[in-house]
Amino acid sequence: MRIDRFITVTAMGSRKEAHQWLKQGRLTVNGQSVKLAKQQVEPGQDSIALDGEVINYAPLSYYLLNKPAGVLSATKDSRTKTVMALLSTADFRADLFPVGRLDKDTTGLLLLTNDGQLAHQLLSPKKQVTKLYQAQIDGLVTAADVARFAEGVITQHGTKFKPAKLQIMGLDLTKKQSVIQVQVLEGQFHEVKRLFQSIEKPVLKLRRLAMGPLTLPEGLPVGQYRPLTTMELTALKNSSKGV
CATH class of the missing domain: 3.30.70.1560 (Alpha-L RNA-binding motif)
Incomplete structure (x- = not known):
């Protein structure tokens, strides 16, 4: 995949930030500085680094959570429990984050993912999701x-x-x-x-x-979550593209 796409997939930054880092010479592939956004990389094979720190590649994850009241739509908070604490040890990953925010007292559908590009598209006013x-x-x-x-x-x-x-x-x-x-x-x-x-x-x-097309399942208990189905993910990606 293109290196700017790699940056967004790994949730390291936006495509705009990737282009800035490339211009500044901060990104390397197998120890060699790269300048072009169209530079092709092989995740899992090539060593891609930002300022000398290797960016770990991991498959994208998508979870549909029925958010309960009393927890924050955030990755971490020093005083209040966040939605990340609802994930099992097996499913928890440091790069996961909630797409958008539901207030502490608001319940219902919340998407957790490490797909930064999809999150940006779902939240962009231009996409009208x-x-x-x-x-x-x-x-x-x-x-x-x-x-x-x-x-x-x-x-x-x-x-x-x-x-x-x-x-x-x-x-x-x-x-x-x-x-x-x-x-x-x-x-x-x-x-x-x-x-x-x-x-x-x-x-x-x-x-x-x-x-968008993603609906809260009636049978999903409050505080529980499940992975998105293939059909749900396809529909969600299409909606974010305006299809």
């Missing part, structure tokens, strides 16, 4: 709210959100609460919570059900 959430809302969501979300929300602070597909799943008139599903494109920081804050109806509970 949808994320589907289900939420319990403090307040009665109305048809007017559905229409406002469909038009694109502008908050009182001037933040603009792209159109989101909001669906009312149930209303509790006694508690004045709603169960909704909302599909968003951007993945802005605290996007779903901020959307509902803009209509003064706070989110009480939030769960992610899908990312």
Whole structure:
């Protein structure tokens, strides 16, 4: 494979960073400095190094996690348990990371991988990979709210959100609460919570059900994970390419 592709596959850096390192002469193959991004390398056979430190190649891994509340979507934290602690000793690898962030109190679908290029594509606003959430809302969501979300929300602070597909799943008139599903494109920081804050109806509970074609399996217990199937991975890669 090309050396710039090798850098992204091993999650060492982005393709842009690889090109910078090549120009700076920081990458070597079998002890020889290389400058061209199209330089072909054989993972597992060639010795590729950055600043003299050999980059270890390992096959890519993809895990679908049903994230519980109370854990961070991070690789490490000095005070709070992270999603990486949910992996078994056999499956844990230091280069794995969560794709995107779910808040500490948010549950549901979270992808763990060491495929940096796929993660970048899934999170890039240009790729418009949808994320589907289900939420319990403090307040009665109305048809007017559905229409406002469909038009694109502008908050009182001037933040603009792209159109989101909001669906009312149930209303509790006694508690004045709603169960909704909302599909968003951007993945802005605290996007779903901020959307509902803009209509003064706070989110009480939030769960992610899908990312693009990847859906949360009904039979996967909270806190458990499994490898992606070949079909799931193919569909996910196609969606990240806009196919």
